[in-house]
Amino acid sequence: MSGPIRPPWAGPLGLYHPGTTVVHRAPAGLKLAFLAAFAIAVVAVRGPASALGFLTVALLAQVVARIPWHRTTRGLVPALVTAALIGAYQWWARGWATAVEVSVDLVALVLLGAVVTATTRADTLLDVLARLARPLRHVGLSPETFALSVGLFLRTVPVLARMSLETRDAARARGLDREPRAVLVPAAVRMVAHARATGDALAARGLGEN
Structure with missing residues (x-):
């Protein structure tokens, strides 16, 4: 086949979506501050x-962006599934009001986070994080390393999710989607290979020693 089995992952930690909206043009620091205040x-x-x-x-931010x-x-599918499971448990344990509050709060926070990451270039986001992490120098930590770690996390999660989905689709195409080993083993091998490649790339740049 000439392309991936399914479209590239575009989840909450997914790819930057270019644009010229007011949300795209807003300073990255302002967007992160608003996201933090929103979470609080x-x-x-x-x-x-x-x-x-x-x-x-969050929906208005999505529309404007x-x-x-x-x-x-x-x-948002993973967040919606998680919210549904948590909401069902909260409904059983504490009633419908708490269920709605918890599940909708989760979806709103994830959605706004998706808007921020989709409207902010990765390098700009990392620069802001590095500036915010400057006080870490006083405890012996490198702000650049901290920002790089966050960047790797933001990039690795969607990559691993995409690998899992592609492996599941490949197993389904062979009629093995109900066989756990046909999904888990290839997915684990691909994830380990990705981790090794990432480690080798960091070491080649002299970052593995920090």
């Missing part, structure tokens, strides 16, 4: 009504 508000303010309000804010809806819906 989500945790501090209780109730299903506030949760729906937070979701509305003009990120394609098919990217958003496909990328």
Whole structure:
């Protein structure tokens, strides 16, 4: 086959989506500060009504940023599944109001995080993180290494997710999707190979010694 089995991963930690909207043009530091304040508000303010309000804010940011809806819906599937499971448990344990609050808060936070990462170039985001991490020098940690670690995390999660999905699709094409080993073993091999390649690339740049 000439291409991937499924479209490239475009989840909450996925690829940058170019654009000229006001969200794209906003400074990366401002967007990160707003995301942090949003997260604090989500945790501090209780109730299903506030949760729906937070979701509305995230949806408005999505609309203003003009990120394609098919990217958003496909990328939010893991968060939606997690929110549904948590919501079901909270409904059983604490009632519908708590279930709605917890599940909708989670989706709103993930969605706004997706908007921030989709409208901010990776190098710009890493520069901001490195500046914010400058106080770490006082405890012997390199801000650049911290920013690089965050960048690797942001890049590795979608890559591993894509590998898992492609391996599952390949097993399904062979009629082996119900056989766990046909999915887990190839996926694990690909993930280990990716980790080794990443480590070799870092070592080649002299970053493995820090």
